[in-house]
Amino acid sequence: AAGVIQSPRHLIKEKRETATLKCYPIPRHDTVYWYQQGPGQDPQFLISFYEKMQSDKGSIPDRFSAQQFSDYHSELNMSSLELGDSALYFCASSFGTGNYGYTFGSGTRLTVV
Amino acid sequence: DAKTTQPPSMDCAEGRAANLPCNHSTISGNEYVYWYRQIHSQGPQYIIHGLKNNETNEMASLIITEDRKSSTLILPHATLRDTAVYYCIALRRGGGNKLTFGTGTQLKVEL
Numbered sequence: 001a002a003g004v005i006q007s008p009r010h011l012i013k014e015k016r017e018t019a020t021l022k023c024y025p026i027p028r029h030d031t032v033y034w035y036q037q038g039p040g041q042d043p044q045f046l047i048s049f050y051e052k053m054q055s056d057k058g059s060i061p062d063r064f065s066a067q068q069f070s071d072y073h074s075e076l077n078m079s080s081l082e083l084g085d086s087a088l089y090f091c092a093s094s095f096g097t098g099n100y101g102y103t104f105g106s107g108t109r110l111t112v113v
Numbered sequence: 114d115a116k117t118t119q120p121p122s123m124d125c126a127e128g129r130a131a132n133l134p135c136n137h138s139t140i141s142g143n144e145y146v147y148w149y150r151q152i153h154s155q156g157p158q159y160i161i162h163g164l165k166n167n168e169t170n171e172m173a174s175l176i177i178t179e180d181r182k183s184s185t186l187i188l189p190h191a192t193l194r195d196t197a198v199y200y201c202i203a204l205r206r207g208g209g210n211k212l213t214f215g216t217g218t219q220l221k222v223e224l
Binding site for chain 1: 147151154155156157158159162198200210211212213214215216217
């Protein structure tokens with residue numbers, strides 16, 4: 001069965017650089033959620049999109065932005081990267097309101113040096 | 114969404130049942146109990162969810178008390194591959210609600 005696809009799997013960037021993470025949801029899923037998980041921490045919600053519109057916002061820094069495109073894939077753009085942005089970034093997708101569960105991708109490991 | 118409380122860690126012998134408790138004493142009538150697990154550095158994986166009836170699937174069973182203030186996830190025959198952090202989440206379905214992860218239970222399955 002198709003899963004949530006995230007790319008790249010690993011990314012190394014220098015401080016003050018920009019990074020773009022991509023998420024391809026399960027076909028027919030219309031809602032995408034982004035999470036950040038720092039070392040030894042629990043996943044923290046960043047932002048979500050439903051039908052290409054932002055539906056909820058968590059503790060996402062102003063340096064980050066995201067959008068969902070017409071094909072429902074989503075991109076998380078991170079600028080002026082800081083060392084503290086080093087983390088695993090997970091994307092999850094659901095159909096509508098998530099009544100049938102949320103499926104997570106394998107994540108992107110971002111390392112800022 | 115209601116706050117949930119779980120023990121920080123538990124151990125279980127391989128082949129035995131793992132019973133993971135969760136307290137959600139302030140859960141409201143329209144909030145479901147969801148269980149997810151995260152194997153080291155992998156994406157969280159859906160296990161099971163329920164409202165008030167006990168539920169069972171190929172992975173686990175979920176027992177919810179009659180007053181819905183607590184629940185127990187049961188892995189009937191734990192294996193080493195079940196070693197993971199298990200999260201119990203109370204979630205009101207609808208409106209694109211996101212999962213909010215608290216501090217789950219680190220389950221270690223040992224030989």
